[in-house]
Amino acid sequence: MSEINELFNKQLRIANIGLESFYKDLKAKEIDVIHVNWRPPAGGNKKMIKLLDKLKK
Amino acid sequence: MMFVAAEIKKNTYYDSVYLMRVTKEIEKIEGVISVLVGMGTELNKELVLSLDMMTQEIETIGANDFFVVAKMEKKDIMVEVLSKIESLMNEQKSSSIKEYKPATLESAVKYEPLTNFSLISLPGEYAIIEAKKALERNLHVMLFSDNISIEKEKELKLLAKQRGLLMMGPDCGTAIINGIPLAFANEVNRGSIGIISASGTGAQEVSVLIDKLGSGISQLIGTGGRDLKDEIDGIMMLQGIEALEKDESTDVIVLISKPPSKNVAEKIFSSINSSKKCYVINFIGSEFSNINNDKIHFTVSLEETAKLAVWLANAEKTTRKNEAEKRSKNKIDKLSIREKESTLIAKKRSKNISKKRKYLRGLFTGGTLALEAMNILQKEGISTYSNIPIDYDYELTNPKESIKNTCVDLGDDVFTKGRPHPMIEPSIRNERLIKEFNDEEVAIILMDCVLGYGSHEDPAGEIAKTLAEAKKGMGREKNDNPIVVVSICATDKDPQSLNQSVLDLENEGIIVSFSTAQATRIVAKVLETIGG
Structure with missing residues (x-):
């Protein structure tokens, strides 16, 4: 069975990254959801992000 | 005299929908002329500059820094602005502290x-x-x-x-997986119809109509709008087809997209050609008459897509295509229950309006819903100008100005750059509604009203309130107003109350329909009556 068909037979457990309102909608329906408290990496400084990416590699 | 003041909170991140709510609250404070609340992204800084509110502090901030800048009548109003922000932020903290x-x-x-x-x-x-x-x-x-x-x-x-x-x-704006509505989706019954859609509002309309006709959805897979272009090669739609083919809960599969590229269309047809399941395909506005397969049915409108899918889901699996089509027509009446009455009311009203009023203005938050309306009108011989025209001779050079019969997609980038999508925050449409309502050449205004998860908490209330404002203080004859028709896309299980929404709209004299197709047919009859 493919991963997608397996998902159709499982309980959906969601990680929400971004708009918190999507998380709140799901939470209100008692869906299993966790909200990632995301922040722009390196304060959104693009030069710094590139440097960090290089370091990770 | 005007004052500009700004406040910065370093390393404090909030998402755009939340910031939009804060902005709305701040705008209500008396004496505030304009306000911008946001994160210090380049786009937001550009907006601050264009609104003539740039300060030295804002110039130096980054995407992780929160700012508020306001133009005010008096300097001390800023104290009130900041205290309001503080209390909104505290509310946010206390509501999210537990998890x-x-x-x-x-x-x-x-x-x-x-x-x-x-x-x-x-x-x-x-x-x-x-x-x-x-x-x-x-x-x-x-x-x-x-x-x-x-x-x-x-x-x-x-x-x-x-x-x-x-x-x-x-x-991808809309999906329903295992019965769970994700992002912009409605609460619909579960059932044996699977949908794979490149259009968010198209999928919402079809799933809602399927629910209204008494059937339900097994899965609703969104692909994103570009999946059926050559560059993407239909990867997600083909994977979706494979999964729904294997899914025992799915008997009928609905595919929705703008017309695919020739290569992608061929791949899709070859993947479904030997299927035992039935397909209903809506390639918005385009018909493929060369496919000869009893299991594959093409539809032109979203409404017809839902009706045929429901009929097929209920029908015996061996039913032949022509029988399916014949019987699907008998199903129409369940949806069209008030169409005759609404058409009569609209036509009657059209006799009371001034002869100068000739044109339609369609104000849509869903692009596919605008296309649905324009396709139906074109079949009635009515061409419409648009920012997403079906005929490029009718492309609006400036989408912010209507010409004759016009249908605009207000979710288009030209309207939403730096502003929230009108399905989340309807002020873009409210402003346009007032403008069109005051245009003396406008006979009829057509709008969609999409409820469900993700959408504004009361889209119908916003339309009703705006219309009430537009009517207030107008010095013309009471009867000489444009007729307003609203198509509401919602089920009775959605978080916003469908009944209350209909009531609010009807209390403002708005004619309410339950599908875009139905609302558009009413519009076409009015235009025919007045000779627009």
Whole structure:
């Protein structure tokens, strides 16, 4: 069975990254959801992000 | 005299929908002329500059810094602005303090190892990074974000295909997986009809109509708007077809998209040609008459798509195509229950309006719903100007100004740059509604009203309130107003109350329909009556 068909037979457990309102909608329906408290990496400084990416590699 | 003041909070991040709510609250404060609340992104700084509110502090901030800048009649109003912001932020904190919210996807998965799905709605450049991470961790992805290059989309979709995962999007607004509405979706019954759609509002309209006709949805897979282009090669739609083919809960499969490229269309047809399941295909506005397969049915409108899918789901599996089509027509009446009465009212009203009033103005928050309306009107011989025209001779050079009969998609980038989508925050449409209502050449205004998760908390109330304002203080004859028709896309299980929404609209004299097709037929009859 493919991963997608397996998902159709499982309980959906969601990680929400971004708009918190999507998380709140799901939470209100008692869906299993966790909200990632995301922040722009390196304060959104693009030069710094590139440097960090290089370091990770 | 005007004053500009700003306040910065370093390293304090809030998402765009939340900031929009804060802005709305601040705008209500007396003496505030204009206000911008946001994160210090380049786009926001550009907006501050264009509104003539740039300060030295704002020039230096970054995407992780929160700012508020206001133009006020008196300097001391800023104290009130800041105290309002403080109390809104505290509310936000106390409502979200109870749950653990990890800072990264990695820690979320560590905390909840059974996580199998990721809903991503970050700004485009960051969304790509997180979507890739999610797929690498074997999570299925729904990517709501837009502003992602087609090359990156292909990369993500190939990675997902390799791993057998869903990669819905980018720019995927609507999905329902295992009965759970994700992002912009309605609460619909579960049933045996599976939908794979490249259009968010198209999928919402069809799933809602299926629910209204007494059937339900097994799965609703979104693909993002570009999936059926040559560059993407229909990767998500083909994977979706494969999955729904194997899914025992799905008997009928609905495919919705703008017309696909020739190559992608061929791939889709060859993948479904020997299927035992029935297909209803709506390639918005285009018909493929050369496919001769009893199991594959083409429809022109979203309404017809829902009706045929429901009939097929209820029919015996061996029913032949022509019988299906014949009997599907008998099903129309369940949806059209008030259409005759509404048409009569609209025609009667059209006799009372001034002879100068000739034109339609369609104000849509859903692009596919605008296309549905324009296609139906064209079949009635009525051409409409638009920012998403079906005939390029009728393209609006300036989408902010209507010409004769016009239908605009107000969710288009030209309207939403730096502003929230009108389905979330309706002020773009409210402003346009007032303008069109005051135009002495306008006979009829047609609007969609999409309820459900993700949407504004009371879209119908906003329309009713705006119309009441537009009518107030107008010095003309009471009867000489444009007729307003609203098509409401909602089920009685949606978080906003459908009954209350209909009541609010009807109390303002608005004619309410339950499908775009129905509302458009009423409009066509009015235009025919007045000779517009």
